[in-house]
Amino acid sequence: MFLAFLDSLRAAGIPASLKEHLLLLEALDAAVIDRSPEQFYYLSRAIYVKDEALLDRFDQVFAAVFRGALPAEGVAPAELPEEWLRALAQRHLTPEQRAAIESLGSWDEIMRALRERLAEQHARHQGGSKWIGTGGTSPFGNAGYNPEGVRIGGESTHGRAIKVWEQRAFRDLDSSRALGTRNIKLALRRLRRFARQGAAVELDMDATVDGTARQGWLDVRLRPARRNAIKLLLFLDVGGSMDPFVTACEELFSAATSEFRDLEFFYFHNCVYEGVWKDNRRRFEARTSTLELLHTYGRDYKLLFVGDAAMSPYEITHPGGSVEHHNDEPGAAWLRRLTEAYPAAAWLNPAPAAHWGYSASTALVRDLLNGRMFPLTLDGIDAATRELARQR
Amino acid sequence: MTTHMERFEGTGDYVATDDLKVAVNAAVRLRRPLLVKGEPGTGKTVLAHEIARATGYPLIEWTVKSTTKAQQGLYDYDAVARLRDGQLGDPRVNDIANYIRRGKLWEAFERDTPAVLLIDEIDKADIDFPNDLLQELDRMEFHVYETGRTVRATQRPIVVITSNNEKELPDAFLRRCFFHYIRFPDRATMQAIVDVHFPGIQTTLVSRALDLFYEVREVPGIKKKPSTSELLDWLRLLLHEDLPLEVLQQRDPAKAIPPLHGALLKNEQDVMLFERLAFMARRHAPRP
Known part of the structure; x- marks a missing residue:
């Protein structure tokens, strides 16, 4: 059955x-x-x-x-009542449009045509993908009555021509999962290495039982709490071509800051050069030298870039290629220095992976990172954290 | 078996849609867990309370936290208390059963009448949590290793599980449940919900408040959309403050922030968004 x-x-x-x-x-x-x-x-x-x-x-x-196996509820489209159609047209057509339609013929004729159109649509409606909305030449089509079509039945008091499941009320939920902060946090959780460091504040049950058995009196042992020991260096591309991706980057940033205790972040524009900054308003006054940064943060930091890597290839390959200032060394040299200093590195690219092939700079950056570039989607973040978590 | 069990049709205080009724009745009849998901504030937890009220069975609530272990729902063995008693020479120490504390599941299993067991926000717990409860919920029995006893449900409880989708639940667990997704109520349902909560409220006030409420939900870029529970709070506040109806009725775009917005907007970014919208509306408004 x-x-x-x-x-x-x-x-x-x-x-x-x-x-x-x-x-x-x-x-x-x-x-x-x-x-x-x-x-x-x-x-x-x-x-x-x-x-x-x-x-x-x-x-x-x-x-x-x-379809067909269940008895049809409500009215068949061929028997749509007159006043229903009239109400439908009134709801969805402006007075000017209605006047335009009426100029095409008598109201009754138009109504007949609309009725036929609806009947035809119902007959051709297969697989529930969509009702024709292509009636650019038809007065009804361009009036744009509900493109989902289903409401025609749903809002009427004359019974339902459309069944509950055909309303497809859950359409909005069916998309690849939204990239919410919560989801990103979950993806980032893979990047955890727990270690016990700091003050002994937690009761160590096993050691206490063991100690008590040995001593003969209650011997309470404490140990430091378990914390995520992962350290992360986050480099974020800002401005220019990154503007469309602000929301996604904001979400990633807010998820990352709450998930990691040892997180350092810096901004750059297009490509990393000798200086990066922490405050976008003071990007020209308060810069951090990249070299100093290399000396400050140890090898155990994980390196994560976020950027679309879309720029002129010269910005990577040539001295003086930067769009903002004169750089003595090409961006590639700095990227190489960073990836050598931090063996665990990955690049998250908010641009769709299918577009990467069209930008020469993206291919260059990808090569510089030995292919460790991932799209800024849940799967991409997942893959990037896997890459970063690998023991080296 | 409980034959007097009637169909769940919603209660005086709870408006249940048709699909929800079917899911609840199926879960109650076959005694399988019912998994409920939905936006926060759409009445997932309240549903369990209402099922308990409708059936007349007691409600046992187990609220899950990130530190909750599946074992805690079954029982806890208090080794420290036993150790201490052992040092003090308490005779109770000889019987290990004295140091076993019953969990919520045990409580629900060992009753003469069935109970409604609510496992609230199951996704808060560790990823393994649902897997650890698989057998216990399926067969409604578990084994106590310390005493060698098996606890078996005399009356299978009605199990309601809520989830906020923070973690995926394992397939094997899902296969055993009925599932219902509480959709955000449409206007007609919302009207019914408001009527149930505030009988005799001015219809114009409600209709205007609902307009405003759905407008707020539609504002692009809003971070936390207000939900049913927030609407009810807001209405309660409006009634309490006894604001004149005109406050809600004015369609002046310069006053884009709804009165007593604190009940609807829970996020300072959202409040700022509204202030900015109001500011822009004021700037673009034609001068009188």
């Missing part, structure tokens, strides 16, 4: 297994629901889908599998 449904779900990438299927049969057997299609939809959704990102996909599969 419903095995085809299970197969379709699995084919659509919803991780449903026999376990869920048996649960569904058990629930049907126990008469948890009354036998209405809607209740069956809710029940199977509660059983098969365990992740809200998959709800929309489930709706689509459900619609495809049970």
Whole structure:
């Protein structure tokens, strides 16, 4: 029973297994629901889908599998009542547009045409991707009545032409997961190496039991608390081509500052040269010499660049190539110095990985980092932290 | 078995949508855990309270924190107390069962009547936490190693688990649950929720407040969207302050910040965003 449904779900990438299927049969057997299609939809959704990102996909599969099998509720599109269409047109057309339409023929004719259009759309509506919105030549199309189409039924009081699952209410949730601070923090958590350092403030249970057994009296032993011992040097590209990525970088920065106790961050523009800065308003007055920085922070720091690496190739390869000042040494020399000083290094690039090939500078930077460039997505951050966490 | 159990239809204080009712009834009938997710403030925890009220069973709450271990839900063995008693020569020390403290799960299992067990914010705990509870929730039994006893549920409790999506839950765990995602309520549902909480409230006030509320949620760039619980708090404040209706009704863009906004906006960046919007509206407003 419903095995085809299970197969379709699995084919659509919803991780449903026999376990869920048996649960569904058990629930049907126990008469948890009354036998209405809607209740069956809710029940199977509660059983098969365990992740809200998959709800929309489930709706689509459900619609495809049970189309025709379930009795149609409400009115068929061919029988759309007149006043409904009228209300629809009134809701979505401005008075000027309505006047324009009326100039095309009598109101009744227009309504008939709209009705036919709707019927046609319903017949052609396959797979639930979208209703035609291409009616650029049609007065209805360009009036832009709800492009989702489904609301036509949903808002009416005349019954539902569209079933619950066809509304695809969860469409917004179905996207590759948003890059929120919380998600980034979780990805960064991989970058943890716990060590016990500092004052002994925590009760060491094992040592206490052991000590007590040896001494014969209660011997309380303390130890330092476990803390993340990872140290991170963060270099952030600001300005110019980085402007579109400000939100993503802000989120990464806020996640990183709360996740690591030993975090040092510096800003640069396009490429790292002899000086970096910590305060963007005073970037020309208060610079930190990169050389000094190399001497200040030990080899155990992990190096993480964030930047789109999109610039003129000369900024990397030639002295004097920088767009802002005269640099005596090419950017490549500084990048090389940094990556040599800090063996654990990675570069996060907010630009989509598919675009990297179009920028010569991106390829150059990537080479300088021995290919350790990752996109600024959750998967990318994950891969970068894996790279940084590798024992060297 | 409990045959008197009626269907969950929401309660006087809680508006349940159709899909939520189906999920709850299925979980209650088959006694499988119900996993509830959704935006903060959409009533995930309240749901467990309402199921307990509707069924008349007691509610046992287990609020999970980042330091919570699965074992604590079963039982704790207080070795330190036993050690101390041993040194003082207390006779209780001979029976190890004296030092076993029952956890919430044990409490829920060993009852004559079924209970509603709420495992709140399961994603706060360590990644292994749900896996450690797999067998216990599936078979509703566990073993106490110290005493060699097996605790078995006489009446399977109704288990409600909430999650804020901070961590992914393991597949094996998910397979055993019913799942429900509480969507942010649409306007009609929200109206019903407000009516339930403030019977007899002025309809114009509510309608205006809802307009403002959904407008605030729609403002682009807002960091923390206000949710149902915040709306209810805000309405309570508005009622308490007894503000004249005109305050809500004025459509002057220069006053973009809603009155008593502290209940709606919980983030200083959001308040600043609104102040900036108000400032810009004032600057671009036509001079009288």
